[in-house]
Amino acid sequence: MKKEDCRTEMLFPDLEEPFNRLFQGTKYPWEALPKIKTWIAALQEGLSEEFQEVKKGVYVHKTVKLFPNVYFGENILIAKGCEIRPGAFLRENVYAGEGSILGNSCEFKNAVLFPHVQTPHYNYVGDSILGAYSHLGAAALTSNVKSDKTLVKLHFEDGDVETGLKKFGSILSDHVEVGCQSVLNPGTIIFSNTNVYPLSSVRGIIPGGMIYKGQNRLVKKRGENE
Template identity: 50%
Template sequence: MIKIKDMYSLDETIAADLFKDKDYPWEVLKSIGEFIVSLGEKLSPDEYDKRGDNVWIAKDAKVFDSAYINGPCIIDHEAEVRQCAFIRGNAIVGKNCVVGNSTELKNVVLFNNVQVPHYNYVGDSVLGFKSHMGAGSITSNVKSDKTLVTVKCGDEKIETGLKKFGAMLGDHVEVGCNSVLNPGTVVGSNSNIYPLSMVRGVVPSDSIYKKADDIVRKEN
């Protein structure tokens, strides 16, 4: 349920090769920057402009003048990076994505059609196809005691070996406004998170998260 094959449509990202030979999505976090540089050098100059150090932007993407983009970074076709967005580096922004006003990205993969449109922080995370984070919702990517992050799935604890780990959102995940996704959060595909939620651990696919002790299956 929390493996790459269960959560993501790899034909919906320019970064499909990044996920090959890996089981869990967080295993890509250490390799995003290196992958971007390698892939960027292969992108067609007829389709992508190279701007500055290791920043490739599709010619049909819309990037507002006040947006800040640091490399390594790839912004794919028809994506929109709005006013005052802050992309700190190691970011892949997929086709038709929206990175909105005052949204900050760092060490992330956004699959195609992802929307982080209003005051979001997304760090050390992977957001699947057509996932959406409501206004003010954020990923918290470092534990307060600075220890390594574990993923808690029922009674099982999976050691990640990572100090920084935000959230893994599967395809078609909806996160409600002003929610906090704590370090090590994994949300299965087609699930919804209520607004103002504090999420930790694994939320199964096809679920509605109301609060920690109230997660219900979606009705068909």
């Protein structure tokens, strides 16, 4: 895949409010990651009375199903119809879109969940953006820091891109399915309607409409662009 194929509008072609504001001025989607904190803070300033401030800097819509033993850090916004299950750990700078599930014993940090994202069991989502209707199977993780602690670099057919980010988890487009106990390595980008097999170690840029069976084992889904 070439650099131009990974522009923001290629991964998220139909951005609506409030997500269009997060990506405003970006050429590539990872440029939005450092903006998550200020974007959430700005959204909090114009909330309706349907949101309640459960602690300073944490706003939850009144329709949210909130289970016991949930931890809220700071600068968090949870949209209507979400479900936050026992033991969820929301550290800081977290936005959950309408109807999303933040599951038991899951951890979130500097993360954006588009509407109807499901992270139901033992997931880690850090410095990541998950597109609408994406789903992480049990214990699937977004690893956000390289083992050697160097900055994340992305590799394309027409050259490498230095992101300038030490912490960069994953960016998923819409309708991405990630199998149980998979690890999305730092800087992983997955385009829409792709499925990842369980127990996979994923890295790099994965095209849309594919089945990821392992490194260098990509199969096009039946009916995709036929």
